[in-house]
Amino acid sequence: MNVSEAVLSRKSIRGFTDKPIADDQIKKLLELASRAPSGGNLQPWKIFVVNGPSMKKFLAHQASWNKSDSGAYDIYPPKLKEPYRTSRYEMGEEMYALLNITRDDKDKRIEQVMKNFEFFGAPVGLFCYIDKDMGSPQWSDLGMFLQTFMLLAQESGLGTCAQESWSMKQNSVTSFLKASSEDILFCGMALGYIDRDNPVNNLETSRRPLEQWAHFVDK
16 A cells, blocks of 8 residues: 555444454554654654453543543634534535434434544544653644554555544543643544444535635745
8 A cells, every 4th residue: 555545445434343453553554654744853642542341441441430531622713613613514424324314313413422432332442642841743743643554554545533632631531641731632533444334434524615715826
């Protein structure tokens, strides 16, 4: 698989099999992904891997967590403007249509959203933290690291789903991982083998035309 093939075939997977993944395979992917660029070579990512027995313990911890939790940051701007609002809306409607969940079936929609916090059944969960002292440039470095990791996972036959939704569980996740209070939870990521029979994985999101967002300056 070349880079173009990995880019075109990668998508967010929301349904996984329970086939296990060895820690050694995950370590190899992480080491390769660490070749991602970062300003000043700061490499600001801090990754926690939940796999095997630790996944069972983590999910039990989440289910029993009864303390207050708050979002680490705003995932979207409070008033999302166009064309971003439409892109987000259309993606959601297409996904729910694949699952035969109507717009007025709020319970089913909430049920689907909550699957985020079970990693959509994936056997492996990753959490990406960053030092609170870091700024926007270092946050963009995280994105490059995560994209590199996801493409490498795609090459190796694994599916992924980057999940900023986990930032809303900063307190509970940090408590389980015993992560430093000096760090902030950027996102989680589901990792595993794709459940080909799950209709949600048939979702193919569109992209806005190049002419709408790329501008070639006149010579």
